[in-house]
Amino acid sequence: MVKAVKGTLVKCDASIKAMLVDIDEKHGHDFIIEELDEEHILVKDTKIAELKSRLQGMMKERLKEPESSGSE
Amino acid sequence: MSSSSQALEYLEQQPLKTHTKLYEQPSTVLAIFRCMLPHLAKTLVMAMLYMTGPFPADDLDAWFRADGKKDKGKALTVLDRLHIMTTAVAVAVTGARTTTYGLAPRFATSLREALTGGGSHRSFGVPASTTGAERVTVHFLEQYATKQWENILFYMVGSTVGLAGGGEGVGGEVGEGTKALLKMGEFIHIAGRNVRITKKGFEFVLRDTNAQVWSLLIVYLQNAPALGMSETDVLSFLFLLGSLSIGQDYTTSTLSPTQLQMLEDLSAFGIVYRPSSTSPSFYPTRLAVTLTSDSGSLQQRSTTTTTTPKETRGSATEKGFIIIETNYRLYAYTNSLLSIAILSLFTKLTTRFPNLVSGKLTRDSISRAVKLGISSAQIISYLQAHAHPQMMRNTTILPPTVMDQIRLWEYEGERVETTSGYVMKEFESEKEYRDLVEYAESLGVLVWRSDARRCFFVDQIDQIGTYLQRKKK
Structure with a gap:
Protein backbone atom coordinates (compact mmCIF):
# COMPACT_ATOMS: atom_id res chain seq x y z
CA MET A 1 0.00 0.00 0.00
CA VAL A 2 1.26 3.45 -0.85
CA LYS A 3 2.12 5.61 2.11
CA ALA A 4 2.19 9.41 2.26
CA VAL A 5 4.37 11.04 4.89
CA LYS A 6 3.96 14.73 5.63
CA GLY A 7 7.10 16.76 6.09
CA THR A 8 9.42 19.37 4.69
CA LEU A 9 11.86 18.46 1.96
CA VAL A 10 15.26 20.01 2.57
CA LYS A 11 17.57 20.31 -0.41
CA CYS A 12 21.19 21.07 0.36
CA ASP A 13 24.67 19.98 -0.64
CA ALA A 14 26.34 17.00 0.91
CA SER A 15 28.47 18.94 3.39
CA ILE A 16 25.47 20.77 4.77
CA LYS A 17 23.58 17.53 4.94
CA ALA A 18 26.30 16.05 7.11
CA MET A 19 25.91 18.98 9.49
CA LEU A 20 22.15 18.56 9.60
CA VAL A 21 22.50 14.87 10.37
CA ASP A 22 24.99 15.76 13.07
CA ILE A 23 22.56 18.22 14.66
CA ASP A 24 19.84 15.62 14.49
CA GLU A 25 21.98 13.03 16.25
CA LYS A 26 22.94 15.43 19.00
CA HIS A 27 19.34 16.22 19.75
CA GLY A 28 17.85 12.79 20.03
CA HIS A 29 16.80 12.43 16.39
CA ASP A 30 14.11 14.99 16.86
CA PHE A 31 14.33 16.66 13.45
CA ILE A 32 14.84 14.27 10.59
CA ILE A 33 12.14 11.86 9.53
CA GLU A 34 14.10 10.25 6.74
CA GLU A 35 17.29 10.70 4.76
CA LEU A 36 16.26 10.45 1.15
CA ASP A 37 19.54 10.73 -0.73
CA GLU A 38 22.85 12.63 -0.63
CA GLU A 39 21.18 15.97 -1.14
CA HIS A 40 17.68 15.56 0.23
CA ILE A 41 16.28 14.89 3.66
CA LEU A 42 12.78 14.93 5.06
CA VAL A 43 12.31 17.02 8.19
CA LYS A 44 9.38 17.44 10.56
CA ASP A 45 7.34 20.48 9.58
CA THR A 46 7.29 21.84 13.09
CA LYS A 47 11.05 21.59 13.53
CA ILE A 48 12.31 23.17 10.33
CA ALA A 49 12.76 26.68 11.76
CA GLU A 50 14.71 25.38 14.74
CA LEU A 51 16.88 23.20 12.53
CA LYS A 52 17.70 26.15 10.29
CA SER A 53 18.72 28.36 13.17
CA ARG A 54 20.86 25.59 14.68
CA LEU A 55 22.57 25.16 11.33
CA GLN A 56 23.31 28.87 11.20
CA GLY A 57 24.83 28.68 14.66
CA MET A 58 26.93 25.69 13.75
CA MET A 59 28.22 27.29 10.57
CA LYS A 60 29.20 30.41 12.43
CA GLU A 61 31.17 28.28 14.86
CA ARG A 62 32.89 26.12 12.30
CA LEU A 63 33.56 28.39 9.39
CA LYS A 64 35.83 31.34 9.74
CA GLU A 65 34.23 34.10 7.78
CA PRO A 66 36.51 36.17 5.59
CA GLU A 67 36.95 39.75 6.75
CA SER A 68 34.52 41.98 4.93
CA SER A 69 36.13 44.33 2.48
CA GLY A 70 34.19 47.27 3.73
CA SER A 71 36.61 50.10 3.15
CA GLU A 72 34.74 53.21 2.24
CA MET B 1 5.20 35.92 -7.36
CA SER B 2 2.74 37.58 -9.62
CA SER B 3 -0.15 39.29 -7.98
CA SER B 4 -2.96 37.28 -9.44
CA SER B 5 -1.32 33.98 -8.55
CA GLN B 6 -1.74 34.90 -4.89
CA ALA B 7 -5.39 35.51 -5.37
CA LEU B 8 -5.68 32.32 -7.37
CA GLU B 9 -4.05 30.34 -4.59
CA TYR B 10 -6.51 31.74 -2.12
CA LEU B 11 -9.42 31.09 -4.40
CA GLU B 12 -8.37 27.51 -4.99
CA GLN B 13 -8.62 26.78 -1.30
CA GLN B 14 -12.27 27.75 -1.20
CA PRO B 15 -14.86 24.99 -1.06
CA LEU B 16 -17.32 24.18 -3.83
CA LYS B 17 -20.09 26.04 -2.00
CA THR B 18 -18.22 29.32 -2.09
CA HIS B 19 -17.37 28.87 -5.75
CA THR B 20 -20.94 28.17 -6.73
CA LYS B 21 -22.09 31.26 -4.89
CA LEU B 22 -19.36 33.38 -6.47
CA TYR B 23 -20.17 32.26 -9.97
CA GLU B 24 -23.61 33.80 -9.71
CA GLN B 25 -22.07 37.19 -10.43
CA PRO B 26 -21.04 37.80 -14.04
CA SER B 27 -18.43 40.35 -12.94
CA THR B 28 -16.78 37.78 -10.71
CA VAL B 29 -16.73 35.16 -13.40
CA LEU B 30 -15.28 37.58 -15.92
CA ALA B 31 -12.61 38.68 -13.48
CA ILE B 32 -11.61 35.12 -12.71
CA PHE B 33 -11.56 34.26 -16.36
CA ARG B 34 -9.61 37.37 -17.26
CA CYS B 35 -6.83 37.31 -14.73
CA MET B 36 -6.72 34.06 -12.82
CA LEU B 37 -6.77 31.37 -15.45
CA PRO B 38 -3.68 30.35 -17.38
CA HIS B 39 -4.00 30.99 -21.10
CA LEU B 40 -4.50 27.38 -21.98
CA ALA B 41 -7.31 27.09 -19.47
CA LYS B 42 -8.90 30.17 -21.03
CA THR B 43 -8.78 28.51 -24.42
CA LEU B 44 -10.46 25.41 -23.07
CA VAL B 45 -13.18 27.42 -21.35
CA MET B 46 -13.82 29.44 -24.47
CA ALA B 47 -14.02 26.32 -26.60
CA MET B 48 -16.49 24.69 -24.26
CA LEU B 49 -18.55 27.77 -23.47
CA TYR B 50 -21.17 27.24 -26.13
CA MET B 51 -21.07 23.47 -26.24
CA THR B 52 -24.43 21.95 -25.63
CA GLY B 53 -23.46 18.55 -24.34
CA PRO B 54 -20.65 17.01 -22.33
CA PHE B 55 -17.26 16.89 -23.97
CA PRO B 56 -15.54 13.48 -24.16
CA ALA B 57 -12.05 13.36 -22.71
CA ASP B 58 -10.75 11.53 -25.76
CA ASP B 59 -11.77 14.42 -27.98
CA LEU B 60 -9.96 16.81 -25.70
CA ASP B 61 -6.83 14.67 -25.88
CA ALA B 62 -7.00 14.88 -29.64
CA TRP B 63 -6.50 18.65 -29.39
CA PHE B 64 -3.15 18.27 -27.74
CA ARG B 65 0.16 17.28 -29.18
CA ALA B 66 1.88 14.53 -27.29
CA ASP B 67 4.39 16.96 -25.80
CA GLY B 68 1.64 19.22 -24.48
CA LYS B 69 0.46 16.75 -21.89
CA LYS B 70 2.05 18.57 -19.02
CA ASP B 71 0.47 21.91 -19.90
CA LYS B 72 -2.87 20.26 -20.38
CA GLY B 73 -2.63 18.68 -16.95
CA LYS B 74 -1.86 22.03 -15.36
CA ALA B 75 -4.75 23.78 -17.06
CA LEU B 76 -7.17 21.04 -16.09
CA THR B 77 -5.90 21.13 -12.52
CA VAL B 78 -6.70 24.80 -12.16
CA LEU B 79 -10.11 24.41 -13.73
CA ASP B 80 -10.85 21.47 -11.51
CA ARG B 81 -9.73 23.15 -8.31
CA LEU B 82 -11.84 26.19 -9.05
CA HIS B 83 -14.77 23.90 -9.82
CA ILE B 84 -15.12 25.50 -13.22
CA MET B 85 -14.95 22.21 -15.03
CA THR B 86 -16.82 19.14 -13.94
CA THR B 87 -15.80 15.61 -14.77
CA ALA B 88 -18.30 12.85 -15.27
CA VAL B 89 -17.80 9.18 -15.97
CA ALA B 90 -20.41 7.59 -18.18
CA VAL B 91 -20.71 3.86 -18.50
CA ALA B 92 -21.99 2.73 -21.87
CA VAL B 93 -24.11 -0.36 -22.41
CA THR B 94 -21.08 -2.20 -23.66
CA GLY B 95 -19.38 -1.59 -20.33
CA ALA B 96 -16.88 0.85 -21.78
CA ARG B 97 -16.26 3.83 -19.53
CA THR B 98 -15.87 7.26 -21.03
CA THR B 99 -14.84 10.36 -19.14
CA THR B 100 -16.47 13.58 -20.17
CA TYR B 101 -15.93 17.18 -19.23
CA GLY B 102 -18.38 20.00 -18.91
CA LEU B 103 -18.35 23.56 -17.63
CA ALA B 104 -20.12 24.22 -14.37
CA PRO B 105 -23.52 25.49 -15.49
CA ARG B 106 -23.52 28.58 -13.27
CA PHE B 107 -20.08 29.56 -14.43
CA ALA B 108 -20.98 29.14 -18.08
CA THR B 109 -24.20 31.14 -17.80
CA SER B 110 -22.50 33.99 -15.99
CA LEU B 111 -19.60 34.12 -18.39
CA ARG B 112 -21.93 34.20 -21.36
CA GLU B 113 -23.86 36.99 -19.70
CA ALA B 114 -20.68 38.91 -19.01
CA LEU B 115 -19.38 38.54 -22.55
CA THR B 116 -22.52 39.26 -24.47
CA GLY B 117 -24.36 41.52 -22.05
CA GLY B 118 -27.96 41.07 -21.13
CA GLY B 119 -29.65 39.99 -17.96
CA SER B 120 -30.83 42.35 -15.29
CA HIS B 121 -27.87 41.84 -13.01
CA ARG B 122 -26.15 44.88 -11.55
CA SER B 123 -22.96 43.08 -11.13
CA PHE B 124 -20.78 45.62 -12.89
CA GLY B 125 -21.70 48.51 -10.59
CA VAL B 126 -24.27 51.21 -11.08
CA PRO B 127 -23.02 54.72 -11.80
CA ALA B 128 -24.38 57.37 -9.47
CA SER B 129 -27.27 59.20 -11.06
CA THR B 130 -26.74 62.54 -9.40
CA THR B 131 -23.68 64.09 -10.87
CA GLY B 132 -23.07 66.60 -8.14
CA ALA B 133 -20.89 69.65 -8.49
CA GLU B 134 -18.29 68.16 -6.17
CA ARG B 135 -17.03 65.52 -8.59
CA VAL B 136 -13.42 64.70 -8.00
CA THR B 137 -10.81 64.46 -10.71
CA THR B 290 -6.21 47.19 -11.42
CA LEU B 291 -7.18 44.49 -8.93
CA THR B 292 -8.12 42.07 -11.63
CA SER B 293 -5.67 43.03 -14.30
CA ASP B 294 -2.07 42.08 -14.65
CA SER B 295 -0.80 45.54 -15.43
CA GLY B 296 0.85 47.43 -12.63
CA SER B 297 -1.13 49.80 -10.54
CA LEU B 298 0.63 52.76 -9.02
CA GLN B 299 4.10 52.85 -10.46
CA GLN B 300 3.61 51.62 -13.95
CA ARG B 301 0.84 53.39 -15.74
CA SER B 302 0.29 51.04 -18.57
CA THR B 303 -2.14 51.30 -21.38
CA THR B 304 -2.96 47.63 -21.55
CA THR B 305 -6.01 47.75 -19.32
CA THR B 306 -9.15 48.47 -21.18
CA THR B 307 -10.88 49.90 -18.15
CA THR B 308 -8.35 52.61 -17.49
CA PRO B 309 -7.79 55.50 -19.84
CA LYS B 310 -4.32 56.89 -20.20
CA GLU B 311 -3.59 59.05 -17.24
CA THR B 312 -1.19 61.66 -16.08
CA ARG B 313 1.85 60.27 -14.41
CA GLY B 314 1.67 60.37 -10.65
CA SER B 315 4.77 61.05 -8.67
CA ALA B 316 4.09 58.17 -6.29
CA THR B 317 7.14 56.01 -6.17
CA GLU B 318 8.88 57.70 -9.02
CA LYS B 319 10.39 55.29 -11.48
CA GLY B 320 14.06 55.07 -12.15
CA PHE B 321 16.18 56.82 -9.61
CA ILE B 322 18.85 54.32 -8.63
CA ILE B 323 22.37 54.19 -10.01
CA ILE B 324 24.73 51.43 -9.04
CA GLU B 325 28.40 51.37 -9.92
CA THR B 326 30.52 48.30 -10.31
CA ASN B 327 32.20 49.11 -7.01
CA TYR B 328 28.86 48.52 -5.24
CA ARG B 329 28.27 52.19 -4.62
CA LEU B 330 24.66 53.19 -4.89
CA TYR B 331 23.19 56.60 -5.63
CA ALA B 332 19.47 57.16 -5.43
CA TYR B 333 17.94 60.37 -6.69
CA THR B 334 15.00 60.54 -4.39
CA ASN B 335 13.68 62.47 -1.48
CA SER B 336 10.85 60.09 -0.74
CA LEU B 337 11.21 58.79 2.77
CA LEU B 338 9.54 55.58 1.74
CA SER B 339 12.10 54.85 -0.97
CA ILE B 340 14.94 55.74 1.36
CA ALA B 341 13.52 53.50 4.04
CA ILE B 342 13.23 50.60 1.62
CA LEU B 343 16.75 51.12 0.30
CA SER B 344 18.14 51.20 3.79
CA LEU B 345 16.81 47.70 4.33
CA PHE B 346 19.63 46.31 2.22
CA THR B 347 22.03 49.19 1.64
CA LYS B 348 24.50 50.86 3.93
CA LEU B 349 23.42 54.43 3.35
CA THR B 350 25.97 57.03 4.29
CA THR B 351 24.98 60.42 2.97
CA ARG B 352 21.74 62.20 2.32
CA PHE B 353 21.44 65.31 0.20
CA PRO B 354 18.24 67.22 -0.62
CA ASN B 355 17.60 65.14 -3.73
CA LEU B 356 20.04 62.28 -3.38
CA VAL B 357 21.08 59.57 -1.00
CA SER B 358 24.24 57.60 -1.46
CA GLY B 359 25.56 54.47 0.08
CA LYS B 360 27.07 51.13 -0.64
CA LEU B 361 25.91 47.55 -0.93
CA THR B 362 28.00 45.62 1.52
CA ARG B 363 28.22 42.05 2.60
CA ASP B 364 26.82 43.02 5.97
CA SER B 365 23.92 45.01 4.61
CA ILE B 366 22.89 42.25 2.22
CA SER B 367 23.22 39.43 4.73
CA ARG B 368 21.26 41.48 7.24
CA ALA B 369 18.50 41.78 4.68
CA VAL B 370 18.68 38.07 3.89
CA LYS B 371 18.39 37.26 7.57
CA LEU B 372 15.23 39.34 7.70
CA GLY B 373 13.82 37.26 4.89
CA ILE B 374 14.51 39.31 1.78
CA SER B 375 15.88 37.21 -1.05
CA SER B 376 18.62 38.30 -3.41
CA ALA B 377 16.17 37.96 -6.28
CA GLN B 378 13.86 40.44 -4.60
CA ILE B 379 16.67 42.92 -4.05
CA ILE B 380 17.88 42.60 -7.61
CA SER B 381 14.43 42.95 -9.07
CA TYR B 382 13.76 45.99 -6.92
CA LEU B 383 16.98 47.60 -8.07
CA GLN B 384 16.25 46.74 -11.67
CA ALA B 385 12.71 48.02 -11.54
CA HIS B 386 13.86 51.32 -10.11
CA ALA B 387 17.08 51.73 -12.04
CA HIS B 388 17.84 55.18 -13.41
CA PRO B 389 17.08 55.66 -17.13
CA GLN B 390 20.83 56.05 -17.60
CA MET B 391 21.32 52.49 -16.35
CA MET B 392 18.38 51.18 -18.32
CA ARG B 393 20.34 51.88 -21.49
CA ASN B 394 22.84 49.15 -20.70
CA THR B 395 22.08 45.69 -21.97
CA THR B 396 22.23 44.29 -18.48
CA ILE B 397 20.66 46.91 -16.30
CA LEU B 398 22.72 46.24 -13.22
CA PRO B 399 26.44 45.54 -13.38
CA PRO B 400 26.74 41.73 -13.58
CA THR B 401 29.40 41.67 -10.89
CA VAL B 402 27.06 43.35 -8.46
CA MET B 403 24.22 40.98 -9.25
CA ASP B 404 26.44 37.94 -8.83
CA GLN B 405 27.86 39.24 -5.61
CA ILE B 406 24.42 39.87 -4.14
CA ARG B 407 23.50 36.29 -4.95
CA LEU B 408 26.72 34.96 -3.48
CA TRP B 409 26.23 36.94 -0.32
CA GLU B 410 22.80 35.47 0.02
CA TYR B 411 24.06 31.97 -0.60
CA GLU B 412 26.53 32.32 2.23
CA GLY B 413 23.72 32.73 4.69
CA GLU B 414 21.14 30.44 3.18
CA ARG B 415 22.47 26.99 2.45
CA VAL B 416 19.32 24.94 2.37
CA GLU B 417 16.20 25.01 0.28
CA THR B 418 12.96 23.79 1.82
CA THR B 419 9.62 22.71 0.42
CA SER B 420 6.74 21.55 2.50
CA GLY B 421 4.66 18.63 1.29
CA TYR B 422 4.48 14.85 1.29
CA VAL B 423 6.72 11.92 0.54
CA MET B 424 4.99 9.08 -1.25
CA LYS B 425 6.61 5.70 -0.70
CA GLU B 426 6.21 1.95 -0.28
CA PHE B 427 4.79 1.27 -3.69
CA GLU B 428 3.91 -2.34 -4.32
CA SER B 429 5.18 -2.51 -7.86
CA GLU B 430 7.36 -0.61 -10.29
CA LYS B 431 4.34 -0.09 -12.49
CA GLU B 432 2.30 1.48 -9.71
CA TYR B 433 5.20 3.79 -8.91
CA ARG B 434 5.74 4.82 -12.52
CA ASP B 435 2.07 5.48 -12.99
CA LEU B 436 1.73 7.75 -9.98
CA VAL B 437 5.01 9.58 -10.40
CA GLU B 438 4.11 10.39 -13.99
CA TYR B 439 0.71 11.60 -12.91
CA ALA B 440 2.33 13.83 -10.29
CA GLU B 441 4.70 15.19 -12.89
CA SER B 442 1.89 15.97 -15.30
CA LEU B 443 0.13 17.89 -12.52
CA GLY B 444 3.27 19.88 -11.89
CA VAL B 445 3.39 19.02 -8.19
CA LEU B 446 6.45 16.75 -8.32
CA VAL B 447 9.45 18.19 -6.51
CA TRP B 448 11.85 15.29 -6.16
CA ARG B 449 11.94 11.65 -7.19
CA SER B 450 14.15 8.69 -6.66
CA ASP B 451 13.52 5.85 -9.05
CA ALA B 452 15.96 3.61 -7.24
CA ARG B 453 14.11 3.92 -3.96
CA ARG B 454 10.69 4.15 -5.54
CA CYS B 455 9.60 7.22 -3.70
CA PHE B 456 8.90 10.82 -4.63
CA PHE B 457 7.99 14.13 -3.05
CA VAL B 458 5.00 16.33 -3.94
CA ASP B 459 4.04 19.76 -2.67
CA GLN B 460 0.32 19.12 -2.96
CA ILE B 461 -1.48 15.89 -2.30
CA ASP B 462 -5.22 16.46 -2.74
CA GLN B 463 -5.39 15.40 -6.35
CA ILE B 464 -3.08 12.45 -5.95
CA GLY B 465 -5.42 11.28 -3.22
CA THR B 466 -8.48 11.53 -5.43
CA TYR B 467 -6.59 9.87 -8.27
CA LEU B 468 -5.68 6.92 -6.07
CA GLN B 469 -9.23 6.58 -4.81
CA ARG B 470 -10.64 6.71 -8.30
CA LYS B 471 -8.22 4.01 -9.35
CA LYS B 472 -9.21 1.77 -6.49
CA LYS B 473 -12.80 1.62 -7.64
Missing part, protein backbone atom coordinates in the same frame (compact mmCIF):
# COMPACT_ATOMS: atom_id res chain seq x y z
CA VAL B 138 -8.83 61.41 -11.69
CA HIS B 139 -5.70 63.23 -10.68
CA PHE B 140 -7.06 63.66 -7.18
CA LEU B 141 -7.92 59.97 -6.98
CA GLU B 142 -4.39 59.07 -8.02
CA GLN B 143 -2.93 61.21 -5.31
CA TYR B 144 -5.35 59.95 -2.73
CA ALA B 145 -4.62 56.30 -3.46
CA THR B 146 -0.89 56.89 -3.52
CA LYS B 147 -0.92 58.80 -0.28
CA GLN B 148 -3.00 56.25 1.61
CA TRP B 149 -0.99 53.31 0.36
CA GLU B 150 2.39 54.90 0.95
CA ASN B 151 1.27 55.72 4.45
CA ILE B 152 0.68 52.07 5.12
CA LEU B 153 4.02 51.05 3.63
CA PHE B 154 5.84 53.75 5.47
CA TYR B 155 4.20 52.76 8.70
CA MET B 156 5.68 49.30 8.23
CA VAL B 157 9.13 50.21 6.99
CA GLY B 158 9.72 53.57 8.63
CA SER B 159 9.28 52.43 12.17
CA THR B 160 11.76 49.62 11.65
CA VAL B 161 14.57 51.66 10.20
CA GLY B 162 14.00 54.49 12.66
CA LEU B 163 12.53 57.13 10.40
CA ALA B 164 9.09 57.11 11.96
CA GLY B 165 7.15 60.30 12.40
CA GLY B 166 9.17 62.03 9.74
CA GLY B 167 6.29 63.91 8.19
CA GLU B 168 7.26 65.23 4.76
CA GLY B 169 4.20 64.02 2.96
CA VAL B 170 4.35 60.44 4.11
CA GLY B 171 4.27 59.04 7.60
CA GLY B 172 0.73 60.16 8.30
CA GLU B 173 -1.52 58.35 10.68
CA VAL B 174 -2.59 54.84 9.79
CA GLY B 175 -5.99 53.67 10.97
CA GLU B 176 -6.33 51.25 13.85
CA GLY B 177 -8.16 48.80 11.62
CA THR B 178 -5.32 48.77 9.13
CA LYS B 179 -2.76 48.29 11.89
CA ALA B 180 -4.73 45.38 13.27
CA LEU B 181 -4.89 43.88 9.82
CA LEU B 182 -1.16 44.22 9.24
CA LYS B 183 -0.57 42.55 12.56
CA MET B 184 -2.96 39.75 11.78
CA GLY B 185 -1.27 39.09 8.46
CA GLU B 186 2.03 38.89 10.38
CA PHE B 187 3.46 41.72 8.31
CA ILE B 188 4.40 43.59 11.45
CA HIS B 189 5.04 42.73 15.04
CA ILE B 190 3.72 45.12 17.65
CA ALA B 191 5.20 45.09 21.11
CA GLY B 192 3.87 47.92 23.20
CA ARG B 193 4.54 51.05 21.19
CA ASN B 194 7.26 49.47 19.15
CA VAL B 195 6.42 48.34 15.67
CA ARG B 196 8.75 45.92 13.95
CA ILE B 197 8.42 44.67 10.44
CA THR B 198 8.52 40.90 10.00
CA LYS B 199 9.99 38.67 7.34
CA LYS B 200 6.64 38.47 5.64
CA GLY B 201 6.37 42.23 5.83
CA PHE B 202 9.61 42.71 3.90
CA GLU B 203 8.42 40.47 1.13
CA PHE B 204 5.25 42.51 1.14
CA VAL B 205 6.99 45.86 0.82
CA LEU B 206 9.25 44.82 -2.03
CA ARG B 207 6.44 43.48 -4.18
CA ASP B 208 4.72 45.58 -6.78
CA THR B 209 1.74 47.54 -5.61
CA ASN B 210 -0.86 45.27 -7.12
CA ALA B 211 0.57 42.25 -5.33
CA GLN B 212 0.69 44.22 -2.11
CA VAL B 213 -2.95 45.14 -2.38
CA TRP B 214 -3.87 41.52 -2.92
CA SER B 215 -1.78 40.31 0.00
CA LEU B 216 -3.50 42.73 2.31
CA LEU B 217 -6.93 41.95 0.93
CA ILE B 218 -6.39 38.24 1.38
CA VAL B 219 -5.69 38.81 5.05
CA TYR B 220 -8.81 40.92 5.09
CA LEU B 221 -10.79 38.11 3.50
CA GLN B 222 -9.54 35.52 5.94
CA ASN B 223 -10.58 37.78 8.74
CA ALA B 224 -13.97 38.66 7.27
CA PRO B 225 -16.01 35.91 8.97
CA ALA B 226 -14.73 37.08 12.36
CA LEU B 227 -16.16 40.53 11.64
CA GLY B 228 -19.48 39.03 10.73
CA MET B 229 -19.01 39.53 7.01
CA SER B 230 -19.61 36.86 4.44
CA GLU B 231 -16.46 35.90 2.57
CA THR B 232 -18.35 35.40 -0.66
CA ASP B 233 -19.84 38.85 -0.45
CA VAL B 234 -16.44 40.38 0.16
CA LEU B 235 -14.86 38.46 -2.69
CA SER B 236 -17.49 39.30 -5.23
CA PHE B 237 -17.29 42.95 -4.26
CA LEU B 238 -13.54 42.93 -4.86
CA PHE B 239 -14.05 41.42 -8.27
CA LEU B 240 -16.73 43.98 -8.94
CA LEU B 241 -14.28 46.76 -8.07
CA GLY B 242 -11.89 45.38 -10.62
CA SER B 243 -14.39 45.94 -13.39
CA LEU B 244 -15.20 49.58 -12.60
CA SER B 245 -13.68 52.50 -14.40
CA ILE B 246 -11.68 55.22 -12.79
CA GLY B 247 -13.04 58.75 -12.51
CA GLN B 248 -16.62 57.53 -12.40
CA ASP B 249 -18.62 57.60 -9.20
CA TYR B 250 -20.85 54.66 -8.33
CA THR B 251 -23.90 54.54 -6.17
CA THR B 252 -23.82 52.73 -2.86
CA SER B 253 -27.54 52.00 -2.90
CA THR B 254 -27.16 48.64 -4.64
CA LEU B 255 -24.60 47.34 -2.18
CA SER B 256 -25.24 44.83 0.58
CA PRO B 257 -24.62 45.76 4.24
CA THR B 258 -21.39 43.79 4.19
CA GLN B 259 -20.20 45.68 1.17
CA LEU B 260 -21.08 49.02 2.75
CA GLN B 261 -19.00 48.08 5.75
CA MET B 262 -16.19 47.13 3.40
CA LEU B 263 -16.25 50.53 1.75
CA GLU B 264 -15.14 52.07 5.04
CA ASP B 265 -12.15 49.78 5.30
CA LEU B 266 -11.25 49.99 1.65
CA SER B 267 -11.19 53.76 1.72
CA ALA B 268 -8.69 53.54 4.58
CA PHE B 269 -6.40 51.58 2.26
CA GLY B 270 -6.95 54.06 -0.56
CA ILE B 271 -8.68 51.48 -2.71
CA VAL B 272 -11.87 53.49 -2.93
CA TYR B 273 -12.53 57.13 -2.20
CA ARG B 274 -15.65 58.50 -0.55
CA PRO B 275 -16.18 62.24 -0.13
CA SER B 276 -17.65 61.52 3.32
CA SER B 277 -18.57 58.37 5.16
CA THR B 278 -22.27 58.98 4.59
CA SER B 279 -21.94 59.91 0.95
CA PRO B 280 -24.30 58.04 -1.40
CA SER B 281 -21.54 57.36 -3.91
CA PHE B 282 -17.97 56.14 -4.07
CA TYR B 283 -15.09 56.39 -6.50
CA PRO B 284 -12.79 53.46 -7.24
CA THR B 285 -9.10 54.43 -7.40
CA ARG B 286 -6.30 53.05 -9.47
CA LEU B 287 -5.68 50.43 -6.79
CA ALA B 288 -9.21 49.12 -7.25
CA VAL B 289 -9.49 49.02 -11.00
